[in-house]
Amino acid sequence: MNDSSKLFSEDFRDPALARSLLRGIARRADRPMRLMEVCGTHTMAIFRHGIRTLLPPTITLLSGPGCPVCVTDAQEIDAFIALSQHDEVIVATFGDLIRVPGSYTSLQKESAEGADVRVVYSAMDAVQLAQAQPDKTVVFLGVGFETTAPTIAAAILSAQALGLANFCVYAAHKTVPPALSALMGHPAVAIDGFLLPGHVSVIIGLAAYRDFFQAHPTPCVVAGFEPLDLLQAIDALVTQVADGIPALENCYPRAVTDSGNPKARAVMDQVFMPCDARWRGLGPIAGSGLAIRPELARFDAARRFKIAVVEMPPPKGCACGEILIGLKTPPQCPLFRKRCTPMDPVGPCMVSSEGTCAAYYRYHGGTD
Amino acid sequence: MCLAIPSQIVQIDGHDATIDVAGVRRRTSLMLLEEVQVGDYVIVHAGFAIQKLDAQAALETLALLREAAAAADKDVPS
Numbered sequence: 001m002n003d004s005s006k007l008f009s010e011d012f013r014d015p016a017l018a019r020s021l022l023r024g025i026a027r028r029a030d031r032p033m034r035l036m037e038v039c040g041t042h043t044m045a046i047f048r049h050g051i052r053t054l055l056p057p058t059i060t061l062l063s064g065p066g067c068p069v070c071v072t073d074a075q076e077i078d079a080f081i082a083l084s085q086h087d088e089v090i091v092a093t094f095g096d097l098i099r100v101p102g103s104y105t106s107l108q109k110e111s112a113e114g115a116d117v118r119v120v121y122s123a124m125d126a127v128q129l130a131q132a133q134p135d136k137t138v139v140f141l142g143v144g145f146e147t148t149a150p151t152i153a154a155a156i157l158s159a160q161a162l163g164l165a166n167f168c169v170y171a172a173h174k175t176v177p178p179a180l181s182a183l184m185g186h187p188a189v190a191i192d193g194f195l196l197p198g199h200v201s202v203i204i205g206l207a208a209y210r211d212f213f214q215a216h217p218t219p220c221v222v223a224g225f226e227p228l229d230l231l232q233a234i235d236a237l238v239t240q241v242a243d244g245i246p247a248l249e250n251c252y253p254r255a256v257t258d259s260g261n262p263k264a265r266a267v268m269d270q271v272f273m274p275c276d277a278r279w280r281g282l283g284p285i286a287g288s289g290l291a292i293r294p295e296l297a298r299f300d301a302a303r304r305f306k307i308a309v310v311e312m313p314p315p316k317g318c319a320c321g322e323i324l325i326g327l328k329t330p331p332q333c334p335l336f337r338k339r340c341t342p343m344d345p346v347g348p349c350m351v352s353s354e355g356t357c358a359a360y361y362r363y364h365g366g367t368d
Numbered sequence: 369m370c371l372a373i374p375s376q377i378v379q380i381d382g383h384d385a386t387i388d389v390a391g392v393r394r395r396t397s398l399m400l401l402e403e404v405q406v407g408d409y410v411i412v413h414a415g416f417a418i419q420k421l422d423a424q425a426a427l428e429t430l431a432l433l434r435e436a437a438a439a440a441d442k443d444v445p446s
């Protein structure tokens with residue numbers, strides 16, 4: 001059994017193999033190429049393993065709209081905060097969200113003022129919280145991509161099975177393939193290849209990218225999170241770009257199949273249906289969100305609570321929107337490391353551990 | 369949010385399981401995964417097992433990587 005655990009981790013960190021792969025990449029990357037990862041966990045893994053510094057100067061790695069908290073629109077953050085101001089509400093959320101500044105305040109500041117905001121590890125913890133607090137309404141803030149949405153859906157179905165009347169979800173989920181199309185359709189965005197998200201692909205499978213790939217034949221490779229996974233995927237992208245033959249490739253077959261995880265998708269589809277959604281950086285994208293189905297309306301916080309939020313301009317000077325689509329890097333933001341630090345963040349990309357600004361701050365000491 | 373660390377199933381009780389994550393025991397839900405057995409390695413996300421890891425596929429990937437590495441090393445001009 002120990003051998004298997006080594007197989008799934010250490011074996012994919014072999015430094016000698018990594019060096020050989022890097023030599024191959026350096027030789028093949030004979031022209032400038034811009035490759036984008038669309039997954040916050042990839043952003044962190046790439047920094048943690050120092051991969052940027054090992055690649056040849058021809059390769060630019062960009063972090064795209066892959067950090068769920070970062071792509072959450074300011075209006076949604078304001079709606080979360082408005083929910084926390086209801087006396088009977090306990091807001092339950094994943095940790096990263098509480099420090100994200102809204103237009104006026106954050107969940108953390110509201111919590112200091114008396115709002116009941118609880119950080120949970122799983123949406124199931126929020127269901128348990130609702131069971132334990134029958135005189136309060138627990139609102140779970142549903143943020144995340146296709147990896148997270150099934151877990152929230154499972155929590156809603158559990159609450160339904162338990163007959164819980166005091167649990168609901170504010171659904172602000174987003175789906176990845178429509179965002180890839182939006183990026184390719186953006187006039188200023190120039191991307192030569194995508195490192196597709198490992199864990200989103202675990203759920204949706206390689207098949208879910210086919211429509212996107214047919215519409216925008218661009219190099220696409222699903223990658224895992226160990227150093228060799230990332231280097232193998234980068235090598236595959238570089239080869240596709242250099243040869244001029246785009247393909248939809250899976251470099252993470254130990255976790256990702258063509259059809260993904262059908263059970264997780266069935267649970268997700270039982271609870272959610274596609275809706276339009278607004279992304280920070282990309283704006284509104286048709287069919288890129290997940291709304292709670294009408295038959296489960298009583299679990300939908302957006303229907304249960306009247307939430308009025310006004311559209312506000314983003315924080316002055318914050319370049320999160322441009323960073324999320326690869327038009328800028330954090331050091332190009334005038335506030336980076338000056339007014340904006342992980343201790344006192346201005347934008348979400350500095351708050352979330354998966355955010356690009358936070359990753360630059362932590363691993364590059366603020367240099368490019 | 370994602371635990372990219374492979375976790376091993378050590379015990380199954382109905383829809384829940386105990387997993388071993390690099391020596392630490394945790395609970396996870398099995399509601400989103402079909403046909404899990406004790407001993408399987410899984411990916412866990414926000415309290416749910418979302419996929420089984422395929423040992424055969426991992427071995428094949430490593431074999432491919434070793435081949436690619438050997439080819440890369442051979443081509444290096446000395």
Ligand code: SF4
Pocket residue numbers: 317318319320323330333334335336337340341345346347348349350351357
């Ligand atoms: S450094 Fe701060 S202000 Fe600038 S883009 Fe990043 S999060 Fe926004």
